Amino acid sequence: MTIAIVEVENLHKHFKQKSSLVKAVNGVSFTLYEGETFGLVGESGCGKSTTGEVLLQLTKQTSGIVKYKGRDVTSFSKKELKNWRKDVQIVFQDPYSSLNPKKNVGWILNEPLRIHQIGNRATRFEKVLRTLEDVGLDASYLERFPHELSGGQRQRVAIASAIILDPVFIVIDEGVSALDVSVQAQILNLLKELQRKYKLTYLFISHDLNVVQYFCDRIAVMYLGEIVEIGKTEEISAAPKHPYAEALFSAIPMHDEDDRRIVLEGDLPDPSNPPSGCPFHTRCAYALEICRSEKPIARSVGDGTHKVSCHLSVPVTCRNLSKTEQ
Amino acid sequence: MNTPLLAIDHLDVSFQFNDGKYKALENITFSVADNEVVGIVGESGCGKSLTAQAILGILPENACIDQGSITFKGANLVELEERKWEDVRGKSISMIFQEPMTALNPLLTIGKQISEVLKKHTNLSKAEIRERTIAMMREVGLPRAEALYKSYPHQLSGGMRQRVVIAMALIVQPDLIIADEPTTALDVTIQAQILELFKQIKETRKASMMFISHDWGVIRSICDRVLVMYAGRIVEEGSLSEILQNPKHPYTKGLIEAIPDHRKRGKALFTIPGKVPPLKERKGGCPFTDRCSRRMNICAESFPDSVTFDSNKEQTVNCHLYSKEGVLTS
Structure with a gap:
């Protein structure tokens, strides 16, 4: 039986700027199940x-609901909120800026235990050592400072500080993007191992599709604050249905066995002034008249877990034909 | 050989x-x-x-x-x-660096930065330099080249900045x-x-x-x-x-x-x-x-x-x- 850990319903996060409103997250909904890795x-x-930050309530949503194990997180009391913070953690891209440069590894790992008043001095030390071992480091690292570590070691420390409170759910925001491929492989293996060992649920945020396809069970593709396609990794990577997802997956350099790369024109539109209708229509090769005026509604394809928000109902492979017919 | x-x-x-x-x-x-x-x-x-x-x-x-x-x-x-x-x-020999934001001078316009190389290495007239710079900008796929000529690096997206850096590298052939x-x-x-x-x-x-x-x-x-x-x-x-x-x-x-x-x-x-x-x-x-x-x-x-x-x-x-x-x- 799969248990829902985090449920997100129609989430919006808007930032006010001088004269405009940036709709960073514009109505996303998804559910994370226990033990899975969900890629964004x-x-x-x-x-x-921003979605990841709202999930952890590092920033408050403008509207919409975030539920943790069935309960709305905004309904938590102050005490409940503090307890909840033990269950949810985050690992950032660049551990150099997320680890305190003036404190050594032992202090950094001890801090969350101290804040939450867990155990006494001796048991805390014990826990720090065990967690260091979990991430493949040893006691010799306790006295070292972040600048004395390599990128991979720093990321191991960041992971250690995320798992030291025995969390349920971890947001990994570009957690391996800054690493060399050989180190990246080590960290990905470590994350998988920890997930199996502690039944962790991951929200894995990345722009690196090779990594996402390898690492995630399900994927959501976002464009201008909206999820345009969501489904199982195998299904999306084998046959993406949304033209944006299609272009994104064809653009992976390592993927182009047949060199069938779709190069999208232009850049991401200004999120404070998003296009009308479907947000992707300005860069879409298949855009129809309706795409300019009407926002597509997510519809299911296949077994119902795979959803796509696009007006086109024809499979991607036939679209070139339909385009010439118009 | x-x-x-x-x-x-x-x-x-x-x-x-x-x-x-x-x-x-x-x-x-x-x-x-x-x-x-x-x-x-x-x-x-x-x-x-x-x-x-x-x-x-x-x-x-x-x-x-x-x-x-x-x-x-x-x-x-x-x-x-x-x-x-x-x-x-x-x-x-020209060089293209990783981070286009640090490779560009934030205080100079795009046009000035691309044409600087031509000023240094050729004897072309001002008009010719401008013409060649705009042609180069078009070649690397920078849209609205005339308008962009007067823009500053921070007004451009990462992809466009990298195109500017590439234009700077290519203009001297x-x-x-x-x-x-x-x-x-x-x-x-x-x-x-x-x-x-x-x-x-x-x-x-x-x-x-x-x-x-x-x-x-x-x-x-x-x-x-x-x-x-x-x-x-x-x-x-x-x-x-x-x-x-x-x-x-x-x-x-x-x-x-x-x-x-x-x-x-x-x-x-x-x-x-x-x-x-x-x-x-x-x-x-x-x-x-x-x-x-x-x-x-x-x-x-x-x-x-x-x-x-x-x-x-x-x-x-x-x-x-x-x-x-x-x-x-x-």
């Missing part, structure tokens, strides 16, 4: 990271 | 620190032919960027060339006088373009656009390029030939297809196997244990010995000579696993 992909500025 | 555009022969570069001198590049030998794109791969700290800096004569102050030669169009750059460098740098991680800081779809632009440049301009990247996907989409660097040494060299399909050196094999993709789902990824040894901790012998799963006694003693293969004379590897004849010994 898209270009910079599409709202992936 | 034709002389290659760029030939580097037995180049050694070392850093001078308070506690001594440390070799950062050792015995680097390779060449770049006309209209050829050569890729350099390896982890951070392997000397990829340092090699580029040596070619352009922009080594850090505490680094120097100990021996070897860099021959570019028949002239040895190592012995070049400082004032003559101006004819090479930015004119015959260089013979060699060195691109150091030119797409690493960009999103996937923008990366695809920029790679497409590089392919176009390769075809229309017939320029030679050196492409430095740790991303095999990028290397794969543009390079003809690949050099694999490890801890300041070239450990393998060959055509792109040969290196990808038939890597010989355990390091190259490891790097390729560590790339995650959908076919490896559910399986642990192959990893190379340890990390690149820091400059001051490098010992004799093959620098990869400590991380190599197939190390032998001899590996710690001497750096292996390069071995070529009867089946493919283009591919060379520096590894004791292969004897002179290219047969696996162990």
Whole structure:
């Protein structure tokens, strides 16, 4: 039986700027189940990271609901909120800026235990050592400072500080993007191992589709604050249905066995002034008249877990034909 | 035989620190032919960027060339006088850096920055310079070139900034373009656009390029030939297809196997244990010995000579696993 850990319903996050309103997250809904890795992909500025931050209540949503194990997180009392913070953690892209440069590894890992008043001095030390071992480091690292560590070691420390409170759910925001491929592989293996060992649920935010396809069970593709396609990794990577997802997956350099790369024109539109209708119509090769005026509604394809928001109902492979017919 | 555009022969570069001198590049030998794109791969700290800096004569102050030669169009750059460098740098060889925001001056307009190179290296009139700059901007796919001419870097997106940097590198029609991680800081779809632009440049301009990247996907989409660097040494060299399909050196094999993709789902990824040894901790012998799963006694003693293969004379590897004849010994 799969248990829903985090449920997100019609989430909006808008930022006010001088004269405009940036709709960073514009109505996303999804559910994360226990033990799964859910990937959130898209270009910079599409709202992936903001979604992750709202999930952890690092920033409050403008509207919509975030539920943790069935309960609305905004209904938590102050005490409940503090307890909940033990269950949910985050690992950032660049551990150099997320680890305190003036404190050594032992202090950094001890801090969350101290804040939540867990155990006594001796048991806390014990826990720090065990967690260091969990991430493949040893006691010799206790006295070291972040600048004395390599990128991979720093990321291991960041992961250690995320798992030290025995969380349920971790947001990994571009957690391996800054690493060399050989180190990246080590960290990905470590995350998988920890997930199996502690039944962790991951929200994996990344722009690197090779990594996402390898690592995630399900994927949501975001564009301008909206999820345009969501489904099982195998289904989306084998046959993406949304033209944006199609272009995104064809653009993976390692993927182009047959060199069938779709190069999208232009950049991401300004999120404070998004296009009318379907947000993707300005860059879409298949855009129809209706795409300019009407926003598509998510519809199911296949077994119902795979959803796509696009007006086109023809499979991607036939679309070139339908385009010439118009 | 034709002389290659760029030939580097037995180049050694070392850093001078308070506690001594440390070799950062050792015995680097390779060449770049006309209209050829050569890729350099390896982890951070392997000397990829340092090699580029040596070619352009922009080594850090505490680094120097100990021996070897860099021959570019028949002239040895190592012995070049400082004032003559101006004819090479930015004119015959241009460089494209990773982070376009730091490569551009935030206080100057786009047009000014692109045309600056022309002002420096040609005697064209103001009107001609403007005309050529705008034509160049169009060629690299910058929209509304006239309007953009007066914009500042912060008004542009990352992809457009990188196009500006590419325009600056191309406008003098260089013979060699060195691109150091030119797409690493960009999103996937923008990366695809920029790679497409590089392919176009390769075809229309017939320029030679050196492409430095740790991303095999990028290397794969543009390079003809690949050099694999490890801890300041070239450990393998060959055509792109040969290196990808038939890597010989355990390091190259490891790097390729560590790339995650959908076919490896559910399986642990192959990893190379340890990390690149820091400059001051490098010992004799093959620098990869400590991380190599197939190390032998001899590996710690001497750096292996390069071995070529009867089946493919283009591919060379520096590894004791292969004897002179290219047969696996162990």
